[in-house]
Amino acid sequence: MTSNIRELPVIALSGVNKSYGRNENSVAALKAVNIEVAHGEFIALCGPSGAGKSTLLNILSGIDRPDSGTIMFFGKMLTALSEQQLAVIRSHYLGFIFQAFNLIPVLNALDNVCYPLLLNGHCRKKEARARAQHYLDSVGLAQLADRKPGQLSGGQQQRVAIARALVHQPKLVVADEPTGNLDSATSEAILDLLLDINQQTGTAFIISTHSAQLKARAGRSIDIRDGQIDEN
Numbered sequence: 001m002t003s004n005i006r007e008l009p010v011i012a013l014s015g016v017n018k019s020y021g022r023n024e025n026s027v028a029a030l031k032a033v034n035i036e037v038a039h040g041e042f043i044a045l046c047g048p049s050g051a052g053k054s055t056l057l058n059i060l061s062g063i064d065r066p067d068s069g070t071i072m073f074f075g076k077m078l079t080a081l082s083e084q085q086l087a088v089i090r091s092h093y094l095g096f097i098f099q100a101f102n103l104i105p106v107l108n109a110l111d112n113v114c115y116p117l118l119l120n121g122h123c124r125k126k127e128a129r130a131r132a133q134h135y136l137d138s139v140g141l142a143q144l145a146d147r148k149p150g151q152l153s154g155g156q157q158q159r160v161a162i163a164r165a166l167v168h169q170p171k172l173v174v175a176d177e178p179t180g181n182l183d184s185a186t187s188e189a190i191l192d193l194l195l196d197i198n199q200q201t202g203t204a205f206i207i208s209t210h211s212a213q214l215k216a217r218a219g220r221s222i223d224i225r226d227g228q229i230d231e232n
């Protein structure tokens with residue numbers, strides 16, 4: 001990573017195409033997509049079901065690869081990296097939040113948040129636990145660190161997942177419908193939390209959503225329809 005890191009786009013997609021299937025069964029999920037995300041942006045990715053939101057987020061986060069086009073992450077060409085190099089970028093600089101929380105059911109909240117730090121060798125166990133506790137505190141779960149996911153509400157589970165996504169201080173958080181499984185009051189509280197984290201830390205967020213409220217409160221929204229971007 002270079003010293004003028006804030007001047008570079010966090011991520012820039014150029015001419016990205018992605019299809020699933022072959023020949024007559026082929027579905028063009030992304031068509032010539034161009035997107036830039038700057039440091040500290042909070043972006044809502046909106047569009048109807050099947051528009052290509054998850055495909056785009058998977059490609060943005062290096063989980064999946066485009067058929068053509070380029071992806072630059074702080075000026076580094078992601079599309080030229082090996083799987084191993086991509087995994088290093090993902091584990092150090094990206095955070096993920098999913099609609100279904102994706103917590104590990106047998107681990108308590110603290111250990112769920114510690115897990116990526118230990119898995120990716122960011123630090124030793126004592127420091128990992130201290131950092132995880134700090135992030136659980138910051139999402140309002142200081143007292144619930146020893147509860148397992150099954151002993152937490154949906155909103156509390158999503159807070160654990162948010163702490164897990166942030167604990168290694170990523171540059172970009174990619175969230176796929178993070179409020180999709182939550183009632184409207186809990187969704188609003190989670191949105192407040194994400195906006196607060198964005199403002200406090202400068203971490204960029206790109207969040208797919210069907211929520212008009214999230215779209216209205218995001219700094220920028222990008223509409224996608226039939227795999228094509230229509231930026232506002």
Ligand SMILES: Nc1ncnc2c1ncn2[C@@H]1O[C@H](COP(=O)(O)OP(=O)(O)OP(=O)(O)O)[C@@H](O)[C@H]1O
Binds near residue numbers: 020048050053
């Ligand atoms: N693994 C796959 N195999 C075949 N087609 C796929 C696959 N994943 C997605 N698609 C197709 O690609 C298009 C985009 O799907 P995608 O899941 O990205 O949409 P989405 O906007 O995230 O939808 P939703 O809001 O319902 O989650 C759709 O036509 C979908 O059917």
